[in-house]
Amino acid sequence: MPSSAITYPRPPVALSQAALLFAAACVLAGHGATSLVRDAIASLDAGSRWWELLFIPVVLATAALFIPAIRSWRLTRQATQAVKAHDAISARIASAAAREQAWLAFGWGIFSLLMLGFFAFIFMNSTAVGKTFFLLPLISEKWMLVAQKFVSVNIVTFVVAEILVLIWGLIVALARMAPGPGGQPIRALAIIYCDVFRGLPAIVTLYLVGFGIPTSGLPDLIIPQIYGLFVDTSEMTVRELRDATRIPVIYWCILALTLTYGAYVAEVYRAGIESIHWSQVSAARSLGLSYMQTMRHVVVPQAVRRVMAPLLNDFIGLQKDTALVQILGVVDAFNQARGIAANAFNLSAVTIVAILFVLITIPQARLVDRLIERDNARMRAGG
Numbered sequence: 581m582p583s584s585a586i587t588y589p590r591p592p593v594a595l596s597q598a599a600l601l602f603a604a605a606c607v608l609a610g611h612g613a614t615s616l617v618r619d620a621i622a623s624l625d626a627g628s629r630w631w632e633l634l635f636i637p638v639v640l641a642t643a644a645l646f647i648p649a650i651r652s653w654r655l656t657r658q659a660t661q662a663v664k665a666h667d668a669i670s671a672r673i674a675s676a677a678a679r680e681q682a683w684l685a686f687g688w689g690i691f692s693l694l695m696l697g698f699f700a701f702i703f704m705n706s707t708a709v710g711k712t713f714f715l716l717p718l719i720s721e722k723w724m725l726v727a728q729k730f731v732s733v734n735i736v737t738f739v740v741a742e743i744l745v746l747i748w749g750l751i752v753a754l755a756r757m758a759p760g761p762g763g764q765p766i767r768a769l770a771i772i773y774c775d776v777f778r779g780l781p782a783i784v785t786l787y788l789v790g791f792g793i794p795t796s797g798l799p800d801l802i803i804p805q806i807y808g809l810f811v812d813t814s815e816m817t818v819r820e821l822r823d824a825t826r827i828p829v830i831y832w833c834i835l836a837l838t839l840t841y842g843a844y845v846a847e848v849y850r851a852g853i854e855s856i857h858w859s860q861v862s863a864a865r866s867l868g869l870s871y872m873q874t875m876r877h878v879v880v881p882q883a884v885r886r887v888m889a890p891l892l893n894d895f896i897g898l899q900k901d902t903a904l905v906q907i908l909g910v911v912d913a914f915n916q917a918r919g920i921a922a923n924a925f926n927l928s929a930v931t932i933v934a935i936l937f938v939l940i941t942i943p944q945a946r947l948v949d950r951l952i953e954r955d956n957a958r959m960r961a962g963g
Contacts, residue, residue, distance in 0.1 A: 749845030
């Protein structure tokens with residue numbers, strides 16, 4: 581092939597130079613951030629200066645950005661020489677490797693700048709910002725108090741509501757797909773329910789259910805009658821009967837969250853059910869299975885496996901929305917932390933709540949990623 585017909589790549593000279601300049605800027609930013617943190621700590625501790633050793637890894641980490649930047653520059657020079665020598669293959673390989681090294685420097689440089697900015701933010705104003713959100717003595721003192729409320733209220737609410745949402749969402753999804761003309765009113769009710777509760781914010785539903793139903797007096801009218809079927813109430817006073825049959829507020833919170841997330845989960849179930857090929861339904865019906873038997877034994881097991889990742893995403897949102905129960909006066913982790921913050925004039929207790937929510941959310945998020953990767957791998961393999 582004549583050399584005039586060969587297309588030679590353009591060496592990424594500008595990109596390599598920008599990577600070198602960016603690495604230098606990151607080193608300067610690292611030096612400035614460590615100086616800011618050093619001055620802030622020095623204003624608080626005039627004694628031992630052992631903590632200055634902690635800044636050595638920071639400086640080394642920013643300086644390490646020069647490694648991919650210099651590699652990019654060297655590979656760019658190799659690509660330039662290969663172009664001059666009319667070696668198209670070597671030029672393409674060196675150019676691609678130079679771009680990869682340059683973007684590696686940019687990626688880790690941006691990560692370093694964000695981390696440095698976060699630590700600089702904490703230590704600004706003589707660590708006043710850090711004390712506002714991360715006062716370690718207050719965090720260590722109040723950690724167990726907030727964590728107990730988190731487990732006894734938020735986690736319990738989340739687990740119970742999740743179980744109910746799984747069941748209720750599946751019922752609504754099957755109702756929305758009820759077959760035939762006879763199922764039309766059932767489908768209409770399911771559609772209305774999903775549209776209404778997906779349109780209502782969770783906080784509004786909590787307020788309406790948690791305050792509205794008890795205020796209406798309906799529980800005081802119905803619950804004592806049901807309670808009287810199992811317990812002799814003839815010798816109980818009206819107040820004793822009311823106290824014995826009073827429904828805790830946390831139950832109304834669970835009901836409101838179940839109604840809200842049941843609408844979302846029902847749509848997730850429906851998407852999974854509709855993704856199953858119609859031929860499987862036809863085959864099951866031809867074998868004599870009824871509609872409900874087909875759903876139970878053939879369609880729903882496959883649909884649930886396909887929508888596992890979206891279901892977990894909804895449950896992550898449900899787990900975070902348990903913090904909304906505090907609007908009904910329930911003393912959960914957030915309400916407990918807010919009271920501590922009001923007394924201590926410090927938000928470190930609220931930081932405890934944030935840490936607890938993040939700690940239980942991250943494993944769920946990684947599980948969702950793993951499930952999605954597994955499903956993608958199965959689809960690529962044709963399974």
